[in-house]
Amino acid sequence: MLTFALPTGRSLEDCIEILEGSGLPVEKLKNRGRNLVIDEGSFRYLLSKPSDVPAMVHYGAADLAIAGNDVVEESGISLVELLDTERGKCFMAVAGTKGVAEKFNGNTCSLMGLKVATKYTRIAENTFNSWGVQIKILKLNGSVELAPALGLSDCIFDIVQTGSTLKANGLMVIKETAPVSLRLVAGSGSVQLRWRSMFGVVNAIENYVKGAA
């Protein structure tokens, strides 16, 4: 039996579409009710909070998972990324007001000590570090767009899908930093030990997502 960890929330429908398109059984998954563990055919699906999916795979509770690369990178957990499903596409970006955007056009010295609100503290720190910029991070768990308006931060670092939330809060994308999408991931132990039983499923998903693209 292969176990998949899947993120709850808005990504779950994308995950179900991928699995169904790849020929995996998903009827019970579609009619899951409040169940978090669903056994269907020779598969088990574990439904978990998106940020917990990497740990599920790392600790061996799941062989495979579909998770956003933003979540995997933020967790800091080293997983094997087998496939980019090209679903749930968005991007990671620095966003702020016009005034702050001007600072980004100048010398990086003007960015030193910038106050950045984000729920992605690890990625934010790594990104700004790679530019040689030291920042002050304000960790927020949601409604990050509020922080500049309330004077809590100079800018935000978040995922952007359409940009409408930014616009509604008087913010604009200053700098896109990385593309984000749902990825098929596995633990390195599972890949080394159970590859033969995984391979067919990985192949089926790859064929589906490439064919549908």
Place this chain on the structure above:
Amino acid sequence: MILLYHICRRKRRVDMNRNPKGCSNIGGPAAARLEYCRNKALKIFSTYGYRPFSPSELQLVEDVWDKLSKSRARRLIALNSPFGEPCVLRGDLTLSAVAYLSSHYEENERPLRLCYADRVFSVPAPPKSNLEENQVGIELIGWEGSGTDAEVISLLFRTLDELSIEKSIVVIGDMSVIGRLFEGLPEKSTELLISALQDGGYTTYSKILDDTETDEKKKKLLRALPLLKGDCSVIGEAMLMMEDTSVLMPLKKLCDSLCKLGYSERIRIDLGFIRDLGYYSGPIFNAYSSVTASLLGGGGRYDGLLAKVGMEGEASGFALNIKELADHCVDGSPSPKIMLWCGCSDPAEGLRYADGLYKKGISFELSWTADKNESINIAGLRKYRYWADFSSKQVTNLLTGQITDLADFDREVLSC
């Protein structure tokens, strides 16, 4: 006054329980299992001619920094010694062993077989939080002929078997295969491709390969190779895809040797397995428990490291995480079976009887309290099987409640 004493005592105990974050004290049965695994492994290694080596826990920064990859060096824990020398807490035992060999042994004294059981320290990679890890392992350094890798991996299997971790699997890769196939690619692409494989980024690997200038045939091979994982037949599959199969021959020979030793069911090949190029240079391997898929340890050929200290030749070794071994070890430590109560007897008589038990290889604990019931209670708490009253010369089986004369117990139970 007595109450105050108890309050102070309790408070002191609470204070002592606090460890630095990332560090832990191990006691009770867990510590006994650790000790059992450590001792058993070292005994096996010494039987195979590996001599114990105990390196310093502090290493000079100047000695280690350029020998490790950036990602490993960044995880070292740096500090200044009280003498003002920039140091790191030992993050790697192999490095110490190689440095020791290069500075203490002449060429004609090689090969050298070293074994160790010690701690290593590093900044933990998420989601782990432990700064320290107990390792037991071997290093076979400076042998110029064949047999090194087979000896090291078979000894790894032997160790796991002796510790009753029988459902263990060893995954083998070969750095030289990937290294050879990347020959002729632009240097920058090679660097990025290696880094992608090392990070498990197969998507990134594939994208870099798309952008790399090389012929389509080679691209196809490079795309397929990391996905070849499974039993030994994988090597045959890889050979069918290659024109020059000589690069796979060392790995094939190694697998053939291990299969002849009866390990075919417990070997997996992973041709996408890559680790720290420049340090490792030939076969590399990881040992897993197939039950929990937990990583027990790993090792490999590190001729590259040897070259960095100015030595020619081959070197291979492995390190196992003792805590993982202890968690997966079925037998565990043989804890004492008997509580020997001598509270109402002449200490010399009790100790003489204890000496007799020691000579028979029977583990025990002496109890000197004058309170018989307290002694029985402690024996029960510690899950001992027998409680022996040395004054009345009687033994109680704590599981069944059956009472036997000490002489009969000696004859019937201890002689078994």
